[in-house]
Amino acid sequence: MMKSLKLAVLAASVAIGAPALAAELTAISFGGTTQKAQIETFYTPFEKATGHKVIAGEYNGEMARVKAMVDTKSVSWNLLEVESPELSRGCDEGLFEQLDTSIFGNPDDYIPGTIQPCGVGFFVWSTVLAYNADKLATAPTGWADFWDVKKYPGKRGLRKGAKYTLEFALMADGVAPKDVYEVLSTAEGVDRAFRKLDELKPHIQWWEAGAQPPQYLASGDVVMSSAYNARIAAVQAESNLQIVWDGGIYDFDSWAIPTGAKNQEEAKELMKFSVTPEAQKNFFEIVAYGPTRKETINLLSAERQKVIPTTPENIKNQVAIDVAFWVDYGEQLEQRFNAWAAR
Numbered sequence: 001m002m003k004s005l006k007l008a009v010l011a012a013s014v015a016i017g018a019p020a021l022a023a024e025l026t027a028i029s030f031g032g033t034t035q036k037a038q039i040e041t042f043y044t045p046f047e048k049a050t051g052h053k054v055i056a057g058e059y060n061g062e063m064a065r066v067k068a069m070v071d072t073k074s075v076s077w078n079l080l081e082v083e084s085p086e087l088s089r090g091c092d093e094g095l096f097e098q099l100d101t102s103i104f105g106n107p108d109d110y111i112p113g114t115i116q117p118c119g120v121g122f123f124v125w126s127t128v129l130a131y132n133a134d135k136l137a138t139a140p141t142g143w144a145d146f147w148d149v150k151k152y153p154g155k156r157g158l159r160k161g162a163k164y165t166l167e168f169a170l171m172a173d174g175v176a177p178k179d180v181y182e183v184l185s186t187a188e189g190v191d192r193a194f195r196k197l198d199e200l201k202p203h204i205q206w207w208e209a210g211a212q213p214p215q216y217l218a219s220g221d222v223v224m225s226s227a228y229n230a231r232i233a234a235v236q237a238e239s240n241l242q243i244v245w246d247g248g249i250y251d252f253d254s255w256a257i258p259t260g261a262k263n264q265e266e267a268k269e270l271m272k273f274s275v276t277p278e279a280q281k282n283f284f285e286i287v288a289y290g291p292t293r294k295e296t297i298n299l300l301s302a303e304r305q306k307v308i309p310t311t312p313e314n315i316k317n318q319v320a321i322d323v324a325f326w327v328d329y330g331e332q333l334e335q336r337f338n339a340w341a342a343r
Helices: 004-015 032-050 064-070 084-092 144-145 165-172 177-186 187-203 212-219 227-234 264-274 279-286 294-299 323-342
Strands: 025-029 053-058 079-083 119-132 156-159 204-206 224-228 240-255
Touching: 025 032, 025 187, 025 264, 032 053, 032 264, 032 279, 064 084, 079 084, 079 264, 084 240, 084 323, 119 212, 119 227, 119 264, 119 279, 144 165, 144 187, 156 165, 156 187, 156 212, 165 177, 165 187, 165 240, 165 323, 177 187, 187 204, 187 323, 204 212, 212 227, 212 240, 224 227, 227 240, 240 264, 264 279, 279 294
Parallel strands: 025 053, 025 079, 156 204, 156 224
Antiparallel strands: 079 240, 119 224, 119 240
8 A cells, every 4th residue: 555655656756756748739821911910920939939849731711611520529720810700600510629818918918809709810900092103293182082083093993793782882872971871881882872873883894813003003004993991002112002991991811710729729829929019019020911909019010010900000091890690691692692783
């Protein structure tokens, strides 16, 4: 008995004194330049600080794959980058783990909307009005100018879809940014948006891929276009493409943990690391998205701040995407838009 007791005590002391085993995390994102920046500024420093290994993977946003993993209890991903509608729906459908959001600290330290029940936003991107300053005598100031084909003759680029396009139409018709979703949530507001689109339809050149607006603007195919802000920032060094921030619509890309994933505590550590001011600073020196941690702005150079959507002056007249609205009404509005565009 004494021998067994001594062995038990020895085993316990070894377990207590041993360092925690390193975990392996698979972090899935959308690839490209953003993923390269994630590896450089999030994954590699996190590995050095914790000893955990991060394997970078990518997908194209297909939630059916996530659902299949969760339903069959064969989840091989630990952390997943998702856009806001997918985060909201996935949370409601039980595809993502509910989080103790207190782990991220004071919500007031973040851009409103960053912290959600099943995820945390680690960058903000905006869909904005962009123009080629070499092609226009005077700079446009908002969506009313975008619709003014007499003052600014030429084609306009718009994303081929209801989301963003309907909001921009209402702002062009005089609706204040803060009131856009209140108006759009009524049948009269939807009709108003489509009537405004009728005015511009002969002058629209549709785009479907984020790389197209800067190409259309640079070639002179269009004089103005809606565009993703980082796509414009990426070519400003070799062009005179400019951004109007007022009336832009901003949204988050967030981290979420698939339900039933292994190593959840380590995944949460990586989530927290990605929204620390220093990690965010390093990330946004590479990609021209906006930090979700407010204090990060002050760590960026003055030159960099000009292309960041979440500086106080750039975000003050933008609209936060209403995720709940598009989850509830997106399908029917997209159907109506497609029928309208095909006419």
